[in-house]
Amino acid sequence: MGKPKSRLEDLPLEKRLKVTLYNKDDCNGAIRGQKIPGALGLKVQRFAVIRGIRHHDDFAHELRGVAPEFTRALNARAIMSGVIPEINDSSEIPYCIWYPEPPPQDTLRNLVKRYPEMIYHAARACAVAGYFDLYSELQVFPEVHVAAEARDASLARKNKGSEAIYEQIMSKHLKFEIMNDYDQSANLENPRPAHLNGDTAVFSDLTARMLHAGVDNSSKRSVKLVDYIEWDSKEYNTYSYFNITEDMGVYDDSCGAPEPLASFWPLLYSPLPTDLPPVNKDNLILSAAYRGDVDRYVRLRRPQMIEQEFHAIILGIYNHPFWARWWSTQVPVVPEKSKDVSIRRAINARRIISDDITCITPGTPESLVPRRIWWPSVASPVTYVRLAQKRPDMIESCLRACIVADYEEAWDEILLGSSDAPNDSKITRLSEVIRSHIYAEAKDSSNPHYFDDIKLLGTARVEKLDSDMYYLDDMRTARWMYSPRSTAQRVVIKGKPFALTTGERGADGIPREPSNLGFTIFGMDEIGLDDKIWDQESYIEVKEMYDIHDTRDLSTY
Structure with missing residues (x-):
């Protein structure tokens, strides 16, 4: 008689952190705050646990101290539930303490007294909840992430207290950046002057949900590692560069966040305001890269490249010598990273086309030769x-x-x-x-x-x-x-003016030129962002645009 097979749940938690076995039901149980997965070695499983902790008061307290991300989630949940936890060091300080719900005012007031380094976390929670009096009481610098959060609550949820916080911050001559949603940090020692620049994962963005997915191997001997989540690319979400809740919004289905409160379209052809309105700036980044606009690009870009950005950069380098010259200062002459190699090769091509072959020597690596x-x-x-x-x-x-x-x-x-x-x-x-x-x-x-x-x-x-x-x-x-003739399909896609940028690529990995741009920008002027046709169609072709125009002309008679 063989030795009885032990269950994963019977292993010490520290050992379960090393078990990489995906199980759909385990993840769903964690998300619903019902059970800790038997295996905790995959990121998607830990995301599910953190999601469950944030949304359920009494879940997974035995994970405190097992891993820093679990402890931070438990501390965030405690604060949101009105309890000040024992925080032993900086690795246990939660970044987001306002989602899925902001803490009570007294909790925030006591939190700052006990942990002064969390004063801007408290200020941002005030912006979400509309605690104007408490915000004023904190006497913090006018901070841009707090302002963006207050604007979101004011416009999306009609919160008057949040509106007052927003107006107070925007009335100041100088604003500062102290929080950082990309790396979940707060730099109180070195606040830098800043403007609203679309770098905040506001409360509305956090309502997006990402479907966890994988191959369920719970009953198989051979374990295939699966560690990913999925979402519908048509739905708006910011989880590709923000994860301030540390759970990637993982869930048992996929649902996008509400669309940004303002449209990026007018900003594609207009000067940028000092403070960006509440837009998804990704298409502004792609536009700046494709057009070789250094000033716009440096202001708007994110710490990590977004989808299609690399291809827009390459096209911009081929088309704009100044852009190529600037990028020559941004990547090593002999780079190691694959994207840097492609950028340097494109720069060399642009230099040759501009009658400068000094970039190519007998010793230039073949990978850098265009x-x-x-x-x-x-x-x-x-x-x-x-x-x-x-x-x-x-x-x-x-x-x-x-x-x-x-x-x-x-x-x-x-x-x-x-x-x-x-x-x-x-x-x-x-x-x-x-x-x-x-x-x-x-x-x-x-x-x-x-x-x-x-x-x-x-x-x-x-x-x-x-x-x-x-x-x-x-x-x-x-x-x-x-x-001048193009066989490419010309369409207007409501949220993606650069939809063709990552099409077919040929020599040197050069992406297809997005010849659709002209039709897209003028076509959108004709169709309009609010046209009911977008309720049925994801994109509109040339003929359909003319039909819309003809119908509108007839309706005027």
Whole structure:
């Protein structure tokens, strides 16, 4: 008879922190404050426990001291329930003490007396609850996160006390940033002047719920590690960069937070106000990156890149020399991180296109050598000739650029090396370096010179190049890239003007140009943010926009 199998629940809690076994029912039980999961090794399980602690008074008290995040959650729950807990060191100080409910006024008053370092946590709770008298009594600096929280409570929940707190802060000539929602810290020693900049996870944002998901392995011998949550990308949430409750809003279903109280659309084409209105600024960040607007970007960007931001940065570097120059000061010359490598490679491409090949030396790592050096504009012919001489492994890219720019003499000089070299040496050289990209570009060119040279390689070689051409990762020749005609679907998506930014990518990982932007911004003017069509449609095409326009015209008669 075998040894009886022990249950996970019977293991010491410290050991259960190392057990990585996803169980859907366990997570749901924790969220509802019913039971602590048998396994606590996955983040999603700990999120579920923290969620349960925050929302249920009597849940999981035995986890105090087991892990700092559990202790912080228990302390937050105690404060919200009107109890001042024993906090032994800074790692046990909870950041958010106002969600799902703000504490009573007397609790906040006593909390500050006992733990003065939590005075701004208390001030922010006052902003959420509308405790104007207590807020005034605290005599804190006018802090921007407190102001944003007060504005949210005033506008979203019509709280008059919160409105008074907001107006008092905004009446001050100087405001300060002391709290930090990105890293859940409060810097009382070094408050810095600041403005409202969309960097606050306000109470309304915290109502978003994220569905926990995974493969349930509770009855299997082989354990597959699963550790993630899901949410509908159409729903508004800020959990990709904020987690002030430390539970990621994990739940047994997914539900977005209310849409921001103001629209970002007018700010895409208007000067930014000193204090940002309550908008989702993500699209403003993408706009600044794509347009190469350093001032806007530096002001608006978050500590970690948001979705699509990296691709917008790359496009901006290719299109804007000043933007490329600024980014050259932001990443190492020889970077290690993959995104920095891509940014440095794009900078090098922009420099070559701007007739500066000093960035490319014989020792430049291959990963930093760009291949598309002819878009969105071309360099001078001498640049391509000199670059091919400097880096023979770039001859293919330089020849393709010569076709794109129609630099016949530069093409010949790269292949011949000198004007008195015999023509057969040109064909020999071409045979050594030609690839399908050059073939496709020459075939698509209006100048037959390049394709005539390639045909001298012989029928068999040409047929091989022709067949290989259809297996290229990037079939976009210059005629396609520079054509004013676009086959891309043009649509207006209410919350995503940069929806095409992360589309098909080709050489050097360059994302597709978001040619949809013009139609999007003017189309939104025509359709309007409040049109009832958004209740049924997630996006609107060109024809539908004209139908809307025609219907409105008829209604005026």
